[in-house]
Amino acid sequence: MKETFEGTILQSKSLLKYLLETSAYPREHAMLKQLREATFEKYKDLSAMNVPTDEGLFISMLLKIMRPEKTIEIGVFTGYSLLSTALAVSDRARIVAIDVDREAYETGLPFIEKAGVAHKIQFIQSDATAYMQDLLDEGEEETFDFAFVDADKNNYINYHEQLMRLVRIGGLIAYDNTLWYGTVAVAECDEMSAETKFSRAYIMKLNSFLARDDRIELVQLSIGDGLTLCRRLE
Numbered sequence: 481m482k483e484t485f486e487g488t489i490l491q492s493k494s495l496l497k498y499l500l501e502t503s504a505y506p507r508e509h510a511m512l513k514q515l516r517e518a519t520f521e522k523y524k525d526l527s528a529m530n531v532p533t534d535e536g537l538f539i540s541m542l543l544k545i546m547r548p549e550k551t552i553e554i555g556v557f558t559g560y561s562l563l564s565t566a567l568a569v570s571d572r573a574r575i576v577a578i579d580v581d582r583e584a585y586e587t588g589l590p591f592i593e594k595a596g597v598a599h600k601i602q603f604i605q606s607d608a609t610a611y612m613q614d615l616l617d618e619g620e621e622e623t624f625d626f627a628f629v630d631a632d633k634n635n636y637i638n639y640h641e642q643l644m645r646l647v648r649i650g651g652l653i654a655y656d657n658t659l660w661y662g663t664v665a666v667a668e669c670d671e672m673s674a675e676t677k678f679s680r681a682y683i684m685k686l687n688s689f690l691a692r693d694d695r696i697e698l699v700q701l702s703i704g705d706g707l708t709l710c711r712r713l714e
């Protein structure tokens with residue numbers, strides 16, 4: 481997940497360091513900082529799966545403006561984006577958080593509990609496609625205001641079709657990693673791992689698909705590893 485290519489990374493390392501150290505880390509909630517550190521302690525390089533601090537701050541401000549009552553998160557891991565969400569939404573709001581990996585969620589859970597926001601979260605250990613189908617079967621269409629997707633990239637287009645039914649008109653669906661470490665902008669090459677080639681191809685397909693989807697208003701941001709916001713129009 482940490483793989484980058486010289487010359488193709490989104491921001492230079494020095495610019496990113498400046499941005500994080502000047503504006504992001506000083507504003508990071510103490511429990512998010514501890515969650516990030518505990519994730520690194522346990523998962524080492526895999527800890528880069530957490531959304532970066534500047535992106536967490538962006539999601540937080542976005543949600544405070546939106547004031548959603550019900551959100552859904554696909555891909556929780558240790559819960560950096562989840563805790564950012566839970567801290568930003570109102571006390572009445574509910575977050576459905578789906579991941580196949582309960583152990584990773586439980587690694588971050590003590591910090592979510594210490595932050596006093598665990599009551600807003602319903603964690604579901606499940607494959608996301610299967611659980612969203614259950615939600616649709618149970619009549620949960622159009623009940624979510626916001627969705628954050630940060631899971632298996634090869635399924636994003638399928639998630640989009642399910643989320644276009646679960647999220648209300650006017651609601652927002654956010655897809656993470658839509659620049660895949662800058663590799664979407666360069667030709668496939670031998671230095672790329674099989675995993676990079678695999679996910680990059682699906683992300684490129686998603687980006688083209690979303691650009692043509694008239695059912696949404698679209699903006700792709702080069703924050704973190706690329707974040708695409710889709711506002712449902714119909």
Ligand SMILES: C[S@@+](CC[C@H](N)C(=O)[O-])C[C@H]1O[C@@H](n2cnc3c(N)ncnc32)[C@H](O)[C@@H]1O
Nearest residue numbers: 529530531555557560561579580607608631632
């Ligand atoms: C990049 S991590 C999520 C990071 C998280 N958003 C954060 O900020 O800490 C991706 C997660 O997606 C989960 N995942 C992958 N495929 C999945 C699937 N089909 N259904 C549910 N979760 C899945 C993985 O278990 C992993 O924890």
